[in-house]
Amino acid sequence: xxxxxxxxxxxxxxxxxxxxxxxxxxxxxxxxxxxxxxxxxxxxxxxxxxxxxxxxxxxxxxxxxxxxxxxxxxxxxxxxxxxxxxxxxxxxxxxxxxxxxxxxxxxxxxxxxxxxxxxxxxxxxxxxxxxxxxxxxxxxxxxxxxxxxxxxxxxxxxxxxxxxxxxxxxxxxxxxxxxxxxxxxxxxxxxxxxxxxxxxxxxxxxxxxxxxxxxxxxxxxxxxxxxxxxxxxxxxxxxxxxxxxxxxxxxxxxxxxxxxxxxxxxxxxxxxxx
Numbered sequence: 001x002x003x004x005x006x007x008x009x010x011x012x013x014x015x016x017x018x019x020x021x022x023x024x025x026x027x028x029x030x031x032x033x034x035x036x037x038x039x040x041x042x043x044x045x046x047x048x049x050x051x052x053x054x055x056x057x058x059x060x061x062x063x064x065x066x067x068x069x070x071x072x073x074x075x076x077x078x079x080x081x082x083x084x085x086x087x088x089x090x091x092x093x094x095x096x097x098x099x100x101x102x103x104x105x106x107x108x109x110x111x112x113x114x115x116x117x118x119x120x121x122x123x124x125x126x127x128x129x130x131x132x133x134x135x136x137x138x139x140x141x142x143x144x145x146x147x148x149x150x151x152x153x154x155x156x157x158x159x160x161x162x163x164x165x166x167x168x169x170x171x172x173x174x175x176x177x178x179x180x181x182x183x184x185x186x187x188x189x190x191x192x193x194x195x196x197x198x199x200x201x202x203x204x205x206x207x208x209x210x211x212x213x214x215x216x217x218x219x220x221x222x223x224x225x226x227x228x229x230x231x232x233x234x235x236x237x238x239x240x241x242x243x244x245x246x247x248x249x250x251x252x253x254x255x256x257x258x259x260x261x262x263x264x265x266x267x268x269x270x271x272x273x274x
Contacts (some may be wrong), residue, residue, distance in 0.1 A: 001061075002054050003087060007036055011217050015045045017247045018080040020273045021093060025076055027266040029097040035256040037077040039181040039214070039241040040148060044081045045081065046220040047146060056086040059114040063141050066132040070125020071150035071179065073108035073258070074111050079103050079112075087114040108258050125149065126176055130166050131235075133174040144173040144228070152184025155193045159209030160205070166234045167206030174234040175227045176207075176261040179214065202236045214239030 006014075018041050024086070026032035048054070052065045069078045076096060083090040088102070095101035102111035106120030117128050129147035136143035153159065166174055182189050189195060202209045208230045212223040220239065227235035243257070244250025247269040250261075261269060 002048075002056055003052075003193065004049060006049055008217060011045055011049060014049065014084060014218070015041045016246075016273060018045065018077065018084065020270060021083075021090075022076045023247065023261055023266055023269045023273070025079075025093050025096040025103075027261045027263065028094045030260050031097055031258075032076060032260050033073040033258050034076075034261065035183065035243040035250060035253070035258075036071060036074040036146070036150060036179065036181065038245045038247065038250065039243050040071075040074050040077050040179045041245065042215050042217050042220060043177055043179065043239055043241075044077055046217050046224065048085055049080050050221060051224045053143070054085075056114075059087065062144055066129065066136075066145040068125045068129045068132075068145070068147040069107060069119055069270075070128075070147050071122065071153050072118075072125075074122025074148075074150075074179075075103070075105065075120075078107060082112070082114055088112065099134060105186045109131050115236055122153040123158040124149070126159055126162040126166075129174055129176070130162055130171055132248050133171050136173060137171075144179065145272055146175045146176065148177045148179060149178045150184070151178055151182060151189050151194070151195060154178060154198075154218075155184075155189075162207040163202065163207065163236075170206075170232050171234045172231050175224070176234070176236040176240050178236065179241055180238050181214075181241040183243040183252065183257060185257050187254050198238060201236075206233060208233040208235040210235060211237065211238045211240065214241035215245055248272060 098104045109115040129145040133145040210223045212219040250256040
C-alpha cells in the first residue's frame with residue numbers, strides 16, 4: 001500500500017513541483033484548464049500521499065480506496081499526482097492533449113487504467129462515488145470513495161439527487177470535496193448561480209459538513225481524519241481555495257479557467273513557483 005510518511009516540507013515541495021508541471025504541460029498543449037488544476041493541488045497531494053489506500057504496483061487492488069475527479073477538466077493536476085506516485089511517466093506528461101496521447105483533456109480510463117472512471121461530463125462523479133462506496137460495503141471491504149467536485153459543477157441537478165441518496169442511505173464511507181474557488185467557466189459563481197448557503201444545503205441532505213483551507217495540507221489532513229472517524233453520514237469537505245493558486249496573474253482571474261498560458265506567461269509563472 002502506497003502511504004508514505006512525508007513531512008509537511010516534503011508535501012509542500014511535491015505541491016510546488018506539481019504546480020510547475022501543470023503550467024508547463026498546459027502551455028505545451030496550448031489549451032487546457034490551469035485555474036482549477038492549480039486550485040486543487042493540495043487536495044490531491046494530501047489524499048494521494050497520506051490518506052488514500054492505493055498501490056501503484058497493483059492499481060486494481062481490490063481493497064484500494066476509490067478516487068474520482070468529477071471536475072475532469074482539471075485533469076493536469078490528477079495526471080501530475082499519478083505520475084508522482086509512479087502510476088505513469090513524469091516525462092510523458094507534456095504530451096497532454098496531443099493526438100494519440102494517453103493524457104486526454106479529460107481523464108479517460110481507456111487510456112490510463114489507474115483511473116477509476118472517465119470524467120468531465122459534469123455532475124456525474126458523485127453518483128459514481130456513491131456506487132463504488134456502496135459496492136465496497138456490500139463486499140465487506142474497507143474501501144472508501146473520495147470525489148472532488150467543482151463549485152460550478154454543483155449547480156448541476158444530478159449532484160443534489162446524489163447527495164440526497166447518499167444522505168438517506170447513510171453512505172459513511174464516502175467523502176466529497178468541493179474545490180470552492182468561486183470561479184467557473186463564465187465568471188464568478190456568485191454572479192452566475194450562487195450556491196450559498198452551501199454548508200447549510202449539505203447539512204439539510206444529512207451530510208457531515210467540514211470546512212477547511214484548501215491550500216493547507218495540515219488542515220486538509222485533519223478534515224480527512226474527521227471524515228474517517230464519522231459514522232452514519234457521508235462527509236463533505238468544503239475546501240476554500242483560490243483559482244490559479246500560486247501564479248499571481250492567474251489567481252482569482254476567470255480568464256484562466258480555460259486559457260493556456262503563453263510561452264512568456266509560462267516563464268513568469270515558473271519564476272514565481274520557486
